[in-house]
Amino acid sequence: MKTGLIAIALAAGALTVGGVYAFGGRNAPTIPPVAQVDLPRFMGDWYVIAHIPTFIEKDAHDAIESYALREDGKVQTTYRQRKGSFDAPVKTMRPVGTVRPGTGNAVWGMQFVWPIKAEYVIVHVDDAYQQTIVGRSARDYVWVMARTPTISDADYDAHVARLRDLGYDVSQLRRVPQRAAAP
Numbered sequence: 001m002k003t004g005l006i007a008i009a010l011a012a013g014a015l016t017v018g019g020v021y022a023f024g025g026r027n028a029p030t031i032p033p034v035a036q037v038d039l040p041r042f043m044g045d046w047y048v049i050a051h052i053p054t055f056i057e058k059d060a061h062d063a064i065e066s067y068a069l070r071e072d073g074k075v076q077t078t079y080r081q082r083k084g085s086f087d088a089p090v091k092t093m094r095p096v097g098t099v100r101p102g103t104g105n106a107v108w109g110m111q112f113v114w115p116i117k118a119e120y121v122i123v124h125v126d127d128a129y130q131q132t133i134v135g136r137s138a139r140d141y142v143w144v145m146a147r148t149p150t151i152s153d154a155d156y157d158a159h160v161a162r163l164r165d166l167g168y169d170v171s172q173l174r175r176v177p178q179r180a181a182a183p
Helices: 002-018 153-165
Strands: 044-052 060-069 075-083 090-093 096-099 107-113 116-125 131-135 142-146
Touching: 044 153, 116 153, 131 153, 142 153
Parallel strands: none
Antiparallel strands: 044 060, 044 142, 060 075, 075 090, 075 096, 096 107, 107 116, 116 131, 131 142
């Protein structure tokens, strides 16, 4: 019950803050997606290195986004985090991603509650599929993620510069504490 209420609140927040993505193909994202995403390579665990968080993620620790390609072509997503500290219980959400046809697999509708699909645009993925950035046309939320709980300062700085070039207010960017990265 509590997870359902959180999903509804998150969807309502996406509506009021950033708008809803018109997923039917009528409106293209205004943030440039990567040309092509190899979905099988993109699947698996991604540590959230930094983000401009939704209100649900504001105090996230140990945040991990996991993707699994379903038989119907949709992407089963599991987002796990600890709220406020490394000792907090794990909170989990399970939205479903729908890949928008004709976008090179780079634009998804992420559904937390029916019928609302929030825009989810892969704006960067490195050649080795080890680091990625997921953004939104509203430039309200963003997620810098990696296959490892930490990345080099040079990589982080390059991602921040990329976000600035995309029109994000990088002063809102928050690094997510990851237990594996803690001393």
